[in-house]
Amino acid sequence: MPRSRSFIAAIITTVIPVVPGLADARSDCMSMDPDRMIAGCAFVIDTEGGLPDSGHSGTRGEVHVARGDIAKGLADYRTALAGIEAGDPMRGLVRANIASVEDGRVAAVAVDKTPGPRATTPRVFQGAGLSVAVVDRHIDGQPAALVTVEGDFEWEDEKIFRQAIRTVDRSVVFVSFDSFGGDLRAGLEIGRLIWINGYRTVVDNGTCASACALAWLAGRSQRFATQSADIGFHVPWRMDGSTPRLDAVGTALVGSYLSDLGLGAAAIEFIHEKSLGKMNWLQIDRARKVGIDVQEWNQTDGG
Numbered sequence: 001m002p003r004s005r006s007f008i009a010a011i012i013t014t015v016i017p018v019v020p021g022l023a024d025a026r027s028d029c030m031s032m033d034p035d036r037m038i039a040g041c042a043f044v045i046d047t048e049g050g051l052p053d054s055g056h057s058g059t060r061g062e063v064h065v066a067r068g069d070i071a072k073g074l075a076d077y078r079t080a081l082a083g084i085e086a087g088d089p090m091r092g093l094v095r096a097n098i099a100s101v102e103d104g105r106v107a108a109v110a111v112d113k114t115p116g117p118r119a120t121t122p123r124v125f126q127g128a129g130l131s132v133a134v135v136d137r138h139i140d141g142q143p144a145a146l147v148t149v150e151g152d153f154e155w156e157d158e159k160i161f162r163q164a165i166r167t168v169d170r171s172v173v174f175v176s177f178d179s180f181g182g183d184l185r186a187g188l189e190i191g192r193l194i195w196i197n198g199y200r201t202v203v204d205n206g207t208c209a210s211a212c213a214l215a216w217l218a219g220r221s222q223r224f225a226t227q228s229a230d231i232g233f234h235v236p237w238r239m240d241g242s243t244p245r246l247d248a249v250g251t252a253l254v255g256s257y258l259s260d261l262g263l264g265a266a267a268i269e270f271i272h273e274k275s276l277g278k279m280n281w282l283q284i285d286r287a288r289k290v291g292i293d294v295q296e297w298n299q300t301d302g303g
Contacts, residue, residue, distance in 0.1 A: 074098060078128060125164040129154030129182055132164040145170040147199075149190070153182030153211045158189035165193065175219070176202040181210025184236055184250050188257050191218035195261060202297055203229035209279060210234060214254065217261055217292070224297035225284060232279040233271040246276055266290040 081094045122133040129152035137146050145168045149161065165173075175194055181187065191214055194201060201219030208216050209232035216223065216231065225231060236250030251272070258268050270290040274280040287294040 074126060123164065123167050125160045127151075127154060127157040127160030130157040130160060130179070130186075132161050134164050134167050136170060139172075139174060142172060143170055144172040144174055147173060147175045148178070149175060149212075149215075150178045153179060153186040153190075153215075155183050155186060157183065157186045158193065161190045162193060165197065173197065173199040174202050174224075175199050175215075176204055177208040177212050177216050178203075178206035179208060179212040181208075181212045184211050184214075184247075184253070187211025187215045188253060191215040191257065191261075194218040195220050200224065203231055204297055205229060207232075213282070214257065217258070217263070223292070223294045225294055226297045227284065229297075231282040233282065234274055234279050235272055235276060237276055244276060264291045267292050 077094055077098045081091060081098070084091045084094065122135040125132045125134075130149060131151050133148045133150075135146050135148075137144060139146065147165060147168070187210070194215065195218040198220045199218075200222045201216045202224040203216060203226070204224075205226050205228050207230040209230065213231050213233050236247040236254055237244045238247040238250065239245070254271070255268065258271065267290045270280065270282075270286075270292075282292070284294050284296060
């Protein structure tokens with residue numbers, strides 16, 4: 001339920017008995033609780049008359065952002081979000097703050113458009129589970145953008161992927177995956193963004209399984225993998241209490257998605273052929289037999 005200002009004030013009084021000044025209160029709260037272990041600091045500190053508008057309460061994430069430490073601010077917002085119960089209006093407020101900060105960071109990115117072989121400094125975007133980095137390189141002699149996707153696919157991580165690819169200014173884009181998967185819908189949405197934009201997908205000596213493998217399939221112009229890449233598929237499932245069950249809705253979503261990618265019956269059957277709890281690993285030779293076009297990845301990165 002919403003937290004009242006009197007509740008907030010009580011928390012702050014408990015955590016910081018003596019408050020000589022607002023700025024000191026903010027500093028003390030963060031220094032006393034670097035790992036968010038003190039209950040009073042876990043959610044809010046009072047910013048009455050302070051950041052950035054007078055007369056409202058702000059999270060520690062807001063303080064970090066106002067001080068220019070965007071990474072800490074986003075990390076704190078997401079930690080707070082994880083601790084707020086579903087249905088609490090504060091979840092919407094924290095999500096809005098995260099989106100606002102990410103949009104501002106994307107707008108501030110300066111993309112180097114100078115011609116010639118070079119590697120720009122990676123632009124890194126951190127989602128709830130995924131880390132997405134964008135860097136301009138010459139791959140196999142041609143200017144290209146390399147987008148690396150690592151970590152677990154979490155709810156709404158497609159938003160961080162969308163924000164990352166807004167910084168791409170190259171016509172040739174490779175999306176390289178290293179992930180064991182995670183949230184199905186995030187994987188499908190990332191796959192759709194790849195498909196719509198005509199990006200190429202890669203698994204380079206790593207693992208791409210579950211939702212990650214479905215996103216990798218969306219390589220519209222080309223899909224790549226090394227011989228040692230582990231690309232795995234399984235049937236969608238959900239937890240029913242403590243028991244895993246087949247997810248009929250998820251299965252329908254995946255089937256529709258695969259059809260949109262233009263994959264045939266043999267490919268769709270391969271992706272769903274293992275029973276619940278089993279992974280079906282894809283090798284390049286097997287992929288071609290079931291109608292999944294995959295090229296062996298042996299491109300050189302010119303930096």
